[in-house]
Amino acid sequence: MKVTPLDLRQTQFATAMRGYEKNEVRSFLADAADDYEQALREIDKMRQDLARAEQDLSEHRDREVNLRNTLLTAQRLADQIRDAAENEAKMIVREAETRADFAIQKAQARIEEIEREIAELKLRRRDVEASLETSITALTNALDFVKAKAREEKDEKLVLLHRPRQAPAAADASPQQVPRSASGTTDD
Numbered sequence: 001m002k003v004t005p006l007d008l009r010q011t012q013f014a015t016a017m018r019g020y021e022k023n024e025v026r027s028f029l030a031d032a033a034d035d036y037e038q039a040l041r042e043i044d045k046m047r048q049d050l051a052r053a054e055q056d057l058s059e060h061r062d063r064e065v066n067l068r069n070t071l072l073t074a075q076r077l078a079d080q081i082r083d084a085a086e087n088e089a090k091m092i093v094r095e096a097e098t099r100a101d102f103a104i105q106k107a108q109a110r111i112e113e114i115e116r117e118i119a120e121l122k123l124r125r126r127d128v129e130a131s132l133e134t135s136i137t138a139l140t141n142a143l144d145f146v147k148a149k150a151r152e153e154k155d156e157k158l159v160l161l162h163r164p165r166q167a168p169a170a171a172d173a174s175p176q177q178v179p180r181s182a183s184g185t186t187d188d
Contacts, residue, residue: 008029009030
C-alpha cells in the first residue's frame with residue numbers, strides 16, 4: 001500500500017482509552033508528511049536530473065560515436081592521401097629516372113658521335129698534313145729545280161760572256177752556234 005503525504009495528514013485514528021495524545025500524533029504525522037513530501041520532491045527532482053543526465057550521456061555517446069566515425073574517416077582519408085602521395089612520388093621518380101636514362105643515352109650517343117668526328121678530323125688532319133708535306137716537297141723540289149736551272153742559265157751566260165773569242169773563220173761558224181746556244185738556253 002502506497003501512503004502519500006496527504007494520506008498522512010488526513011488520516012483519523014479512533015480514540016481509545018489510554019490512547020496517545022491526539023495533538024502529538026497529529027503533529028508527528030504532519031512532520032512525517034512534510035518530510036515524506038520533501039523526500040518525494042527530492043526523488044522527483046533527482047529523477048528529472050537523472051533523465052537530463054541520461055539525455056546528456058546519450059548525446060555524449062552520440063557525439064563520441066560521431067567523433068569516432070569522423071576520426072576513422074579522417075584516418076582512412078589520411079591513409080588514402082598518403083598512399084596516393086606515395087604512388088605519385090613513385091611515379092615521379094620513375095619518370096625522372098626514365099628521363100635521366102634517356103638523357104644519359106642521348107649524351108652517350110652524342111659523345112660517341114663527337115669521338116667519331118674527332119677521329120675523322122684526326123684522319124683528315126693527317127691526310128692534309130701528308131698532302132701539305134707532299135705539296136711542300138713537290139714545291140721545294142720544283143723550286144730547287146727552277147733555282148738550279150736558273151743557276152745553270154746564269155752560269156752558261158757567264159761562261160759565254162767570259163769565253164775567249166775565236167778567230168774570224170771560226171767566228172763565222174761560231175756566231176751561229178753561240179747565238180743558238182744562247183738562244184736555246186734562254187728559251188728553255
